[in-house]
Amino acid sequence: MIKPRKKKTESQKLRDECDDLMREIIRKVSGNICRRCGKYHERIEWAHFIPRKYLKVRWERDNCAPLCGGCHQYLDNFSMEKDEFFYGLIGTARAFELNRIARSTSYKVDKEQIKHDLEEKLKLLEA
Numbered sequence: 001m002i003k004p005r006k007k008k009t010e011s012q013k014l015r016d017e018c019d020d021l022m023r024e025i026i027r028k029v030s031g032n033i034c035r036r037c038g039k040y041h042e043r044i045e046w047a048h049f050i051p052r053k054y055l056k057v058r059w060e061r062d063n064c065a066p067l068c069g070g071c072h073q074y075l076d077n078f079s080m081e082k083d084e085f086f087y088g089l090i091g092t093a094r095a096f097e098l099n100r101i102a103r104s105t106s107y108k109v110d111k112e113q114i115k116h117d118l119e120e121k122l123k124l125l126e127a
């Protein structure tokens with residue numbers, strides 16, 4: 001029997017909206033060029049350095065890279081190569097800072113604010 005899908009909470013809906021905005025930003029900024037192999041791909045993925053479950057850095061630009069499916073899978077399977085790739089993009093100091101922010105317990109993520117900021121960024125890109 002197929003289980004009925006659980007209804008999403010408002011917070012989950014907001015998270016999904018932020019994800020959609022961020023994906024759109026990543027595609028626009030990258031021009032569908034994979035940051036690792038440098039090739040054009042019809043489908044470009046929104047890859048993370050620190051995993052998405054760490055909400056405080058989920059939508060941080062420096063925590064993301066546009067990757068093709070193959071490069072994304074490769075880096076997710078080889079964590080040392082993934083670290084090296086992101087250190088090359090953002091530098092080790094920023095990488096360690098993101099790590100610290102990701103694990104911070106001193107504040108809560110304001111998804112409404114994040115959504116607003118992402119909408120503004122997207123507007124600028126579309127202007």
Ligand SMILES: [Zn+2]
Pocket residue numbers: 034035036037038039067068069070071072
């Ligand atoms: Zn690639």
